[in-house]
Amino acid sequence: MTGDADACGVVERPRTSPRPTTARRVTMRGVRLTSAPLLHLWTHRDARCLGLGVFFHSLGVVGEQVVLGWFILELTDSALMVGIALGLRNFPLLIVGIPAGVIADRGNRVRLLQISGVAMAIVTAALGLLVAVRMAVVWPVLVLTFVTGCARALHQTARQSYAHEIAGGDGLVHALALVALTSRVGGLVGSLLIGFLIARYGSAVAYLVVATGYLASAVAVLPARASARPSATDNGSVGADVLGFLTTIRRDRVLLQLMSLTAIAEVLGFSHQALLPSLARDVLRVGPGGLGVMTAARQVGGLAGIVLTSGLGAGRRYGPLFLTVLVAFGASLVALGFAPSFAVVLLILVGANALGSATDVLAQTLIQLAVPSGLRGRAGGAWVVSIGMAPLGQFQIGALASLFGVSAALGVNGLALMVVGAAAALLVPRLRKL
Numbered sequence: 001m002t003g004d005a006d007a008c009g010v011v012e013r014p015r016t017s018p019r020p021t022t023a024r025r026v027t028m029r030g031v032r033l034t035s036a037p038l039l040h041l042w043t044h045r046d047a048r049c050l051g052l053g054v055f056f057h058s059l060g061v062v063g064e065q066v067v068l069g070w071f072i073l074e075l076t077d078s079a080l081m082v083g084i085a086l087g088l089r090n091f092p093l094l095i096v097g098i099p100a101g102v103i104a105d106r107g108n109r110v111r112l113l114q115i116s117g118v119a120m121a122i123v124t125a126a127l128g129l130l131v132a133v134r135m136a137v138v139w140p141v142l143v144l145t146f147v148t149g150c151a152r153a154l155h156q157t158a159r160q161s162y163a164h165e166i167a168g169g170d171g172l173v174h175a176l177a178l179v180a181l182t183s184r185v186g187g188l189v190g191s192l193l194i195g196f197l198i199a200r201y202g203s204a205v206a207y208l209v210v211a212t213g214y215l216a217s218a219v220a221v222l223p224a225r226a227s228a229r230p231s232a233t234d235n236g237s238v239g240a241d242v243l244g245f246l247t248t249i250r251r252d253r254v255l256l257q258l259m260s261l262t263a264i265a266e267v268l269g270f271s272h273q274a275l276l277p278s279l280a281r282d283v284l285r286v287g288p289g290g291l292g293v294m295t296a297a298r299q300v301g302g303l304a305g306i307v308l309t310s311g312l313g314a315g316r317r318y319g320p321l322f323l324t325v326l327v328a329f330g331a332s333l334v335a336l337g338f339a340p341s342f343a344v345v346l347l348i349l350v351g352a353n354a355l356g357s358a359t360d361v362l363a364q365t366l367i368q369l370a371v372p373s374g375l376r377g378r379a380g381g382a383w384v385v386s387i388g389m390a391p392l393g394q395f396q397i398g399a400l401a402s403l404f405g406v407s408a409a410l411g412v413n414g415l416a417l418m419v420v421g422a423a424a425a426l427l428v429p430r431l432r433k434l
Contacts, residue, residue: 041178046166049224051182053113053217054159058186060213061152063194064124065089066295067206068145069277070198070288071131075138079278079406083398086274087391088142092149093156094388100157101381102241109162110224116155117218121211123148128207153384155217160380164368173318173365177310180361184306186213188299195292245378248371255370255382257428261326261420262363262386268417269329269356271393272336273298275406283406284342294349301350305357320432322362323425329355330417337410 041047065086072085104112127144159179167175190213197206249256273295280291332352339345364383371379393413400409424431 041174044166046224047175047178049221050159050162050166051178052220054179055182055186056213056220057117057155057217058183059190060120060210060217062187062295062299063190063206063210063213065273066191066194066292067198067203067210070291071203072138073277073281079275080398080402082277083274083394085142085145087394089145089149090388090390092146093153093384096150096153097157097381097384097388098242098245098378100154100384101378103154104158104161104380105375105378108226109158110221110226112154112158113221114218116151117214119151120148121215124207124214125211128204128211131207132204157380157384160364160383172368173361174310176361176364177306180357181303181306184299184302184357187302188296191292191295191299195289195295198288245375249382252370254430255367257431258363258367258370259382259386261424262383263389264420265326265329265359265417266387266390267393268413269333270390271397271413272333272410274394274397275401275409278401279406284345286342290342294346297346297349298353301353302357304350304354306361308358309361318362318366322359322366323421323431325355325358325362326421327418329359330414330421333410333414333417337407337414
């Protein structure tokens with residue numbers, strides 16, 4: 001990686017110091033990462049602003065997921081429609097990801113975080129008002145949810161490339177772990193809060209609180225320093241840059257393989273969240289409060305996964321760990337399908353989402369490190385496109401649950417994810433060397 005450290009956040013070591021061996025030290029815009037990288041990273045203003053923005057953004061995202069799933073289930077009484085709704089919510093990531101990455105490489109990423117946060121707040125507040133005046137039916141809710149998803153694609157692409165800009169390549173896994181940590185904490189608060197609000201005050205109030213979280217995410221990054229100026233190579237049209245990066249993906253086998261595995265993890269693994277409303281209401285009979293607790297268990301598990309990834313040293317091989325965690329993630333979903341009680345479901349959700357969180361951070365890190373520094377935003381877009389495959393998984397698991405039941409759907413997806421992870425480890429040796 002090349003470039004100016006102050007402008008781009010590229011990590012450099014002092015020329016007079018020998019290369020570290022065991023106790024590695026990394027200087028990041030004046031912040032030294034030593035034995036407690038996340039604590040040192042938090043002392044940096046831009047990293048702190050990004051973390052707070054991600055906290056409020058995640059409060060809104062997870063809260064929106066809870067209220068959307070419950071509201072659609074109440075309207076339609078269909079697990080399949082819940083899967084469709086959550087799928088349409090994520091579908092914009094697939095179609096907007098690469099263009100959003102090009103925009104993130106060309107523009108001010110801090111400003112993009114602010115604009116996308118305000119846009120999500122406005123649309124979600126409109127949803128809350130529609131529900132409050134009893135004008136909300138399925139299709140208007142789905143359309144507005146789709147619009148929110150478009151803004152979220154831009155937000156997630158900009159925040160990932162900005163994390164790279166702050167920390168550089170050597171500190172990237174720690175910066176992404178910090179983003180994931182604050183995201184999970186925000187999701188934990190959002191899931192519990194929104195579950196309580198739905199049960200006590202209804203979905204309209206819950207939607208308005210979600211809108212407040214999105215607005216707070218935009219305000220939180222106001223003090224952050226503007227991102228680096230766009231690369232001098234970005235002089236063509238956005239369309240030309242999109243086509244150019246698509247060509248890069250087609251030619252770079254490693255990047256394509258990483259994107260494919262990330263997409264498969266999203267389709268087969270993370271899609272289990274689409275079944276939580278049906279699991280809460282129809283199987284466990286714990287109501288919206290129980291759904292909030294189950295969603296909170298997912299966030300607790302995510303925090304545990306971040307503990308694992310934040311302890312990883314810079315420069316180590318992440319590929320073998322990524323493949324191992326992928327297989328274990330699938331096994332945890334099989335176990336979830338056979339869980340006999342609410343308490344056991346909560347424990348397995350913690351474990352499954354610890355593995356899912358580690359999968360997520362490792363995938364983001366590997367994809368970012370697979371491209372030149374001038375394509376950070378586009379690498380973020382590649383990851384967003386990969387997770388944008390989620391609608392396929394949510395449609396598929398919703399259909400399986402409707403035909404064969406929740407337990408069977410979880411078991412099928414979990415076994416399939418285990419097979420894919422094991423096959424990649426055996427058949428694609430280059431991934432084991434990353």
